[in-house]
Amino acid sequence: MATTRTLIVAGEAFPLAKTGGLGDAITGMARALAQADMPVAILLPAYRGVRARLQEIRVVAPLHNLPTGDARLLAGRCPQSGLDFLLLENDALYDRAGIYLDEAGREYADSALRYAALAHAAVRVAGGLPGIVTPNIVHAHDWHAGLVPLLMRAYGLHDTRSVMTIHNLAFQGRFPMECAASLGIPEPYRGSDGAEAWGQLNFLKAGIRYADRVTTVSHTYAREIMTPAFGCGLDELLRRRAGDLLPIPNGIDNILWNPARDPHLGALRFSVSDLSNKARCKAALQHEFGLAVDAGATLMSMGSRLTEQKMADVAVQALPEALERHPNLQIAILGQGDHQLEDALRALAQRYPGRCAAHIGYDEPAAHRLHAGSDILLHASRFEPFGLTPLYAMRYGALPIGSRVGGMADTIEDPGPRAPLSAMASANGLLFDGDSPAAMGEAIARAVHLREHAMLWRIMQRNAMSADFGWRSAIGLYASLYRSLAGADFRSAAPARADRALGAAALRARRRSGSAMPAPV
Numbered sequence: 001m002a003t004t005r006t007l008i009v010a011g012e013a014f015p016l017a018k019t020g021g022l023g024d025a026i027t028g029m030a031r032a033l034a035q036a037d038m039p040v041a042i043l044l045p046a047y048r049g050v051r052a053r054l055q056e057i058r059v060v061a062p063l064h065n066l067p068t069g070d071a072r073l074l075a076g077r078c079p080q081s082g083l084d085f086l087l088l089e090n091d092a093l094y095d096r097a098g099i100y101l102d103e104a105g106r107e108y109a110d111s112a113l114r115y116a117a118l119a120h121a122a123v124r125v126a127g128g129l130p131g132i133v134t135p136n137i138v139h140a141h142d143w144h145a146g147l148v149p150l151l152m153r154a155y156g157l158h159d160t161r162s163v164m165t166i167h168n169l170a171f172q173g174r175f176p177m178e179c180a181a182s183l184g185i186p187e188p189y190r191g192s193d194g195a196e197a198w199g200q201l202n203f204l205k206a207g208i209r210y211a212d213r214v215t216t217v218s219h220t221y222a223r224e225i226m227t228p229a230f231g232c233g234l235d236e237l238l239r240r241r242a243g244d245l246l247p248i249p250n251g252i253d254n255i256l257w258n259p260a261r262d263p264h265l266g267a268l269r270f271s272v273s274d275l276s277n278k279a280r281c282k283a284a285l286q287h288e289f290g291l292a293v294d295a296g297a298t299l300m301s302m303g304s305r306l307t308e309q310k311m312a313d314v315a316v317q318a319l320p321e322a323l324e325r326h327p328n329l330q331i332a333i334l335g336q337g338d339h340q341l342e343d344a345l346r347a348l349a350q351r352y353p354g355r356c357a358a359h360i361g362y363d364e365p366a367a368h369r370l371h372a373g374s375d376i377l378l379h380a381s382r383f384e385p386f387g388l389t390p391l392y393a394m395r396y397g398a399l400p401i402g403s404r405v406g407g408m409a410d411t412i413e414d415p416g417p418r419a420p421l422s423a424m425a426s427a428n429g430l431l432f433d434g435d436s437p438a439a440m441g442e443a444i445a446r447a448v449h450l451r452e453h454a455m456l457w458r459i460m461q462r463n464a465m466s467a468d469f470g471w472r473s474a475i476g477l478y479a480s481l482y483r484s485l486a487g488a489d490f491r492s493a494a495p496a497r498a499d500r501a502l503g504a505a506a507l508r509a510r511r512r513s514g515s516a517m518p519a520p521v
């Protein structure tokens with residue numbers, strides 16, 4: 001059987017750097033691969049503070065003559081995750097307060113350079129560097145790593161395979177084409193059959209175009225992104241690559257997100273067989289958020305980025321009516337994002353003191369307590385590639401109300417409002433269609449009504465808490481993908497036109513000149 005050595009390239013990995021589900025997915029996947037005896041390392045920018053969180057840190061190599069500027073490659077081990085990391089150190093690019101955004105919440109002006117540098121570093125690693133294992137699979141995630149498959153082709157790394165995983169097609173990394181030369185993207189790769197889209201350089205398109213295989217994180221999202229409604233302009237390219245596009249649903253980390261062992265709950269841990277502490281978690285959450293401490297209230301939370309993707313705008317419209325319609329309903333919001341939506345939710349909380357609270361900010365421990373103390377999680381999305389949050393909520397006995405898109409359509413079981421009430425005994429949450437405040441309001445009303453049926457609610461909670469959403473099945477699929485790629489001989493395939501333009505001769509010439517080229521594997 002072909003052996004695989006995988007280099008994961010990503011913009012974030014929990015707990016070193018996380019802004020959302022991507023960070024969780026990268027670490028969860030890498031840990032599960034490592035546990036399945038598939039060697040893996042993660043290449044990450046050395047953002048501020050990340051070096052200090054690794055152990056056994058050492059300098060692997062200086063990286064001279066990168067088109068994106070000189071850098072160093074460090075290696076170390078993350079004690080919390082037990083994973084091996086490679087860090088790209090370039091303080092001018094990465095030693096900053098935020099990961100992607102400055103203090104004012106604006107995207108850094110040199111994002112293209114920051115992630116082109118990451119891709120060049122990945123190609124150096126793939127080409128072989130003394131002192132570290134040379135990968136035979138490079139697994140690029142989201143637009144931050146989108147240039148990796150392109151540069152691997154351009155530099156003729158034909159013995160190393162590339163996989164591009166789409167976690168969110170809406171973020172593509174679009175920049176003026178004029179910067180392509182300074183980012184070290186060879187001319188033959190800059191056309192409409194390459195990295196260009198709408199006259200711009202598009203990192204994610206480059207990844208989708210040049211990767212040996214493309215994956216995305218749920219079955220429904222894989223189908224959706226091949227349609228104009230969800231394809232964000234790349235649906236045609238995705239349809240062209242349909243034969244190489246695989247859905248591999250994420251898992252969740254069952255150890256980190258486990259109410260029976262969660263350190264963020266202090267002494268108030270609980271499990272599916274003993275929910276007594278969940279009631280105490282609810283009282284603690286009500287107290288923490290300044291809500292009336294009332295065991296009889298139905299406590300619904302929202303915990304997510306406050307953006308239009310997450311229908312925070314729809315929630316702003318639907319929640320006042322829900323609070324009026326259901327006197328027993330309380331709402332706890334934890335999130336940050338669009339400043340206008342943040343303000344609107346703050347204003348809502350002011351209108352309903354004791355019944356609605358909004359904590360604007362990013363707080364990892366609070367997210368755990370939110371799920372532990374809630375009865376319901378409202379997690380509506382216009383599109384949701386996978387959706388880790390509703391699964392975390394389920395583990396903690398908070399039943400999700402989701403919208404029927406992407407991963408939520410695959411993981412939330414709901415026989416629907418027209419089915420007899422007894423059919424809900426097989427449910428683990430609720431789904432609604434579309435993005436109207438009325439549809440969201442009706443779903444909230446259904447949940448409030450269902451909660452009045454204590455026995456049925458308990459059965460639904462049990463379904464949710466005992467469902468297995470771990471990484472095991474995903475890892476089986478990644479393992480067979482990697483093995484099939486590692487065993488495949490792609491050299492027999494005719495090289496693309498652009499590959500020939502930067503073929504072996506160019507590789508040799510560049511190596512002679514000592515410029516930015518990796519040694520071939």
Ligand code: ADP
Pocket residue numbers: 019020021022024303304305334335336361362363364367386387388389390
């Ligand atoms: P996405 O990646 O699209 O934001 P997911 O549901 O897959 O959606 O993952 C979101 C992750 O980010 C979860 O781990 C969630 O707990 C976390 N998260 C989102 N907003 C916050 C916040 N304000 N504070 C703490 N954690 C948050």
Ligand code: GLC
Pocket residue numbers: 020021022025167168217250384385386387388
């Ligand atoms: C993205 C998606 C989210 C998914 C996460 C991990 O951020 O928006 O749905 O769960 O990536 O794959």
